[in-house]
Amino acid sequence: VRGKEEEEYIEPEIDVYIPERARLANILCYQPDGLTDDELLERRIEAVQFMVDLCDKRETVKRHRIKRTKTEPTVGSKSPDARSERRPNSDLFPLLMQVSQCPDCVGDERLSFEERTFKYSRPTVRNDHFDEQHLIEREQAQRRGEKMVCKHPTCRDLNQGHDLEFYNIDHFRAHVQEVHHITLRSSDQVHQRRLRKIRRRKMAIKQTIINGAV
Ligand SMILES: [Zn+2]
Ligand SMILES: [Zn+2]
Incomplete structure (x- = not known):
C-alpha cells in the first residue's frame, strides 16, 4: 500500500484544542510503523471511543469556535460589553432566562457577555x-x-x-x-x-472488534 508517495507525504499540522479531537487526530494521522495486530486494534478501539465522545460534544465544539472568532477582532472596536457596563444586572441578565440559555455560564465573569447569554439551539x-x-x-463540589x-x-x-x-x-x-x-x-x-452512553460505547467497541476480526 505504501508506495513512492510516502516520502512526499507531509504530516498535517494538528491544531485542535478539543482534547478528544486532538487525540483522535493523533491516532488517525500518526500511525507508527511495525504495530502488532493487537496494537492496531487497540488504537481502533481508542479511536471509536473518541468518536463516540466527540458526537456527544458536537454542539460544544461549535460553541468553542464561536468563542475564538469572537475574541480576536475586538481590539479597539467598541464591544457590547463596554456599552452595556452602565446597565444594571437585572437588565443585562434578567432572572427569567431564555429556555435554552445556560444557568452556570450566565454567572461566569470570565466569559464575554455573548458567551454568558448564549442561546443553544x-x-x-x-x-x-x-x-x-x-x-x-x-x-x-457536593462530594467535597x-x-x-x-x-x-x-x-x-x-x-x-x-x-445564593x-x-x-x-x-x-x-x-x-x-x-x-x-x-x-x-x-x-x-x-x-450516562448508562446509555456506556452501553453505546460498549456496542461501538464490540463492533470494532467484530470488524477487525474479519
Ligand atoms: Zn454553561
Ligand atoms: Zn439563581
Missing part, C-alpha cells in the same frame, strides 16, 4: 452542555461538602452580592426551574443517559 442541547461542562464539577450556589448576577444582587446557596444539586435544580425557568435534567434522567 434547543434546551436539550443546553442540557448536554450543562451536564458535560458544569454538572460533573458541581457533583465533585461544598455548598451548591447560584452565581446568576441578579440572584447575587438580590442576595447582597453573595452567591442551596443544600444540594436537586435544590439548585428546583431554584433554576422556579426562578430562571430553566429545566435541567433530573438526577434520574442524568443517570439514565
Whole structure:
C-alpha cells in the first residue's frame, strides 16, 4: 500500500484544542510503523471511543469556535460589553432566562457577555452542555461538602452580592426551574443517559472488534 508517495507525504499540522479531537487526530494521522495486530486494534478501539465522545460534544465544539472568532477582532472596536457596563444586572441578565440559555455560564465573569447569554439551539442541547461542562464539577463540589450556589448576577444582587446557596444539586435544580425557568435534567434522567452512553460505547467497541476480526 505504501508506495513512492510516502516520502512526499507531509504530516498535517494538528491544531485542535478539543482534547478528544486532538487525540483522535493523533491516532488517525500518526500511525507508527511495525504495530502488532493487537496494537492496531487497540488504537481502533481508542479511536471509536473518541468518536463516540466527540458526537456527544458536537454542539460544544461549535460553541468553542464561536468563542475564538469572537475574541480576536475586538481590539479597539467598541464591544457590547463596554456599552452595556452602565446597565444594571437585572437588565443585562434578567432572572427569567431564555429556555435554552445556560444557568452556570450566565454567572461566569470570565466569559464575554455573548458567551454568558448564549442561546443553544434547543434546551436539550443546553442540557448536554450543562451536564458535560458544569454538572460533573458541581457533583465533585457536593462530594467535597461544598455548598451548591447560584452565581446568576441578579440572584447575587438580590442576595447582597453573595452567591445564593442551596443544600444540594436537586435544590439548585428546583431554584433554576422556579426562578430562571430553566429545566435541567433530573438526577434520574442524568443517570439514565450516562448508562446509555456506556452501553453505546460498549456496542461501538464490540463492533470494532467484530470488524477487525474479519
Ligand atoms: Zn454553561
Ligand atoms: Zn439563581
